[in-house]
Amino acid sequence: MATLVSVYDYPSDVSTVVRKLKSRGFEDLTTYSPAPFEEIEVAENPKPSGVRLFTLIGGLTGVVTGFAMQIWMSLDWPIKIAGKNFASIPPYWIIGFELTILFGGVLTVIGLVALAGLYPRPLDDHYSPRFSAEEFGVVVRCEDRDVAEVESLMRGHNAKEVTLAASH
Amino acid sequence: MAPPPASAVADAMNAPARPRDSRTNVDIMAVTKGFHWPWLIAFIAAVSGVVMAFLALAYQTYEGLGVAGYQAPVFWGVYIITFVFWIGIGHAGTLISAILYLFRAKWRNAINRGAETMTVFAVLTAALFPLIHIGRLWKFYFLLPYPNQRYLWVNFKSPLLWDVFAVNTYLTISVLFFLVGLIPDIAIARDRALGWKKAVYTVLAAGWQGTGKQWKAHNRTVLHLSGIATPLVLSVHSVVSWDFAMSIVPGWHATIFAPYFVAGAIFGGFAMVVVVMVPVRRIFRLEPYITDYHFENMSRFILFTSLICGYAYGAEYFIAWYSGVEPEQTSFWQRAFGPYWVSTWCMITFNVIFPQLLWIKRLRTCVPFLFVLCFFINLGMWFERYVIIITSLSREYVPAAWGLYIPSTVELMVLAGSFCWFSMFFLLFLKMFPIIAISEVKELDIHARDHAREAAAHGGTH
Known part of the structure; x- marks a missing residue:
């Protein structure tokens, strides 16, 4: 070769x-x-890059985690206030949304690390600093x-x- | 003459790197090298300010929140104002790096690194203030949902808890976005460094070589992070605004708060980018990269968002009058003509009236003028939060319960220290990593050269 x-x-x-x-x-x-x-x-x-799959999995995990966490914690110590549901979904959208973004972003970066091989390692034999010039x-x-x-x-x-x- | 066959050519790749380097690499990496007096003076001043603020904070932690200026009915003071201010400052960075990326606004390439750096350190600064505000710093974990002996969980219906999640998500995503963008440039630094610096950059560059596979994953990551950071940035300041708007305090309970806060954040954030990048450009001679064109574009954003802020200020007053609700009307009357009238008129003058000068192109392209204007805009944005928080809390429903809040020396020292804290990290960054995204600037340069060559090859028809 x-x-x-x-x-x-x-x-x-x-x-x-x-x-x-x-x-x-x-x-x-x-x-x-x-x-x-x-x-x-x-x-x-x-x-297309496989990173998109990581983002999707992260986002879906985040939204499920966000709602599951809030609903479970609300039911774990139920306090009835003003006849409202223990677990009321509308305000839970906020944290559900934030965790969608958080998990989606973190998994996206994990995808980058996995697919681009980003970990400290020796450089290729044929890599040259010229390729980080122009x-x-x-x-x-x-x-x-x-x-x-x-x-x-x-x-x-x-x-x-x-x-x-x-x-x- | 025919070129020599490959088999006869010496193995040039294994030869030492040639001294020829890209002009862009040399110019931008020069910021991290050498000695700059203005940098040293600024760094010493910043560290001194941080030490002063830590002493003030230690004193407050020992004595309790009584040394802050809180007194009934105002228990949200400078710390919450400054928290909102710094969160807002971060927004321009995400707007420049994420939203302008999605719109393919290539002019962002020269300023996005500076703005992202600012975002990370601004959010880092902001995140300290809720902890300072609670007084007992060691109890900060009460803010998080964690299993405890009493089986109690946090209140998920409270905007304050939404804020905990929003700010932490924003901090995490901003840091990730920042680091992802930085990796190719760290590899540039690695290839040119020697000794211990090379060892550090080698670890941080994480094996980056700019292969097609790496760039593909990198580009897709930046695209996805931009896609998710865009709704995030809009949500974060909306959630911060709901800390106020979800209550029934006159002057706070308004549906316009979310867009009003987001526009204000972008407005103040862009002004901070100008205030930070003007001296950086001047001291480190980066004029070929950060041009007047970039500042003009930023000034257009500042003008546009200033108009939104002006509209929001007007709408607040109009709705207070139109609602016919007396406490609401009184609250706004007190804003303009009560004990805090100076703050209100500073806010209106600096945030709405002064920026209208940017309609004039000559002023829009005059960098020293922009620097001074943006300094006042930052002042105005801090006053905006002062007006919203202090005036509303000090003039609630019952006149007998009205009070006056005056920031204490401890609070002002911590406030000043926050600027020094932010500056200290920014200055350290300047000396360690490229402040301009080198690979993104190169992308534009090389593309332009390639297109010019193709145009020449086709007889200049393009």
């Missing part, structure tokens, strides 16, 4: 080269970019016989540098 690392100046070049690489069957690739660019994300993986990187792992094809595709889309980083 060979690993080719290419460097670009513009996100449109990165998104084009990623799309072309994928269309030719080179699926094992990673992009590095100094800022968020939707075109690169879509080219690399058009599927340059973009595309790393492709391919068979040795495909190196020339991948390299030519990269250079054909304005790669500033193409490096054969490893070959086993």
Whole structure:
């Protein structure tokens, strides 16, 4: 297997080269970019992020927890005041709402940590501080016989540098 | 000449990082480096103020709430006023980072970090005041629903309890939003730091490398947090307003309170962003990033929300008159012409009359003028809460029970200390992390360059 690392100046070049690489069957690739660019994300993986599922689960858990907590606590020590219900739903919407937001937000961030692998760990071998400046990187792992094809595709889309980083 | 084949190229990725860095990284990270006299003076002043406030608070904790200016019938004073003030200040940060994000207002990119930082430290400051107000700080946990020997639970029908949940949710979500936005910029700092700083930034950056997968999850997280923070920010000050509006005190029991408080919060919050960012921009030479255009946009928000505040002030007086309810009418008459008339007229002048000058473009784009105006707006917003709380409580239904509240020295020291507490954290942040969201600024720059290149390639037709 060979690993080719290419460097670009513009996100449109990165998104084009990623799309072309994928269309030719080179699926094992990673992009590095100094800022968020939707075109690169879509080219690399058009599927929506799984973070939304975490938000949904968090929000639903929050609203259920909010109402369950208030209703149970009100019934746990029932005090009848002015003939009102022990558990009166309308005022409970406030805390129900707040806990929906709280749990939804916390689960969203947990989703980010899980899906983006955000925990202290060694950086990728091919990561470079250049990618947190203003340059973009595309790393492709391919068979040795495909190196020339991948390299030519990269250079054909304005790669500033193409490096054969490893070959086993 | 054909480029050399990849196999013949040296492994450049393993070579030491090239000295070339992005101008944006260098300029913005420069804030965290070097020595700045104005910063040091401000920091020493802030720490001194915090020490003074802690001494005052220690004295109050030892002596009891009697050393505050409370006397019948006014038992909500400077601490509650300042709580509402700081909660309000936080709102502009969430508005800029969440609501303007949803509207794709790209101009926010240069100021959102500063505003979010302000939000986090403002809410952190605000959250202290209910505890200071209860006097017995060590009993703060009574505010929370917790299992206890008497099987008693908190009252879920009380707006004060709603406030506990609203403020804690707001604090948590603001901190999460802030940290999520900060991670890519901490990675920038990590890649350029040395020694112990690199070790700290490495842990905080949590393995961020800007891969497509990471950006995708990050973008979706920011979108979702914006989506949920938007109703949250509107709810928080609404809930704070219900602390007052759900009671039957004349001057408080009004349905307009929620939108009135939310507009006032955004108004005061934007004014605070201007007051904080003008000196930061000047001292750290950030003019290329935070331009007059940003201040003009903020001044438009200030003008718009000032009009809403002005409408709310007028509507309150109109409804008091139109209702025909005598205690209500008396309460508002006392506001304007009673013992607290100075506060009321300061509020109206600073919050409604002065901001009308922003209709004039030359003043809207004059940053020193904006700084002075926004300072007075912050003063006016503090007076607004003073007027609402103190005038209403001191002039309730029975004239025989009327009283006069004058803040004590202890209260004023704690009030001053709250500004120092906020400033201390903000100043520390300035020296540790980028005050401008570097990756978001770069997104705009790189996109602009990319589009310009494409336009040039197509013969300048775009």
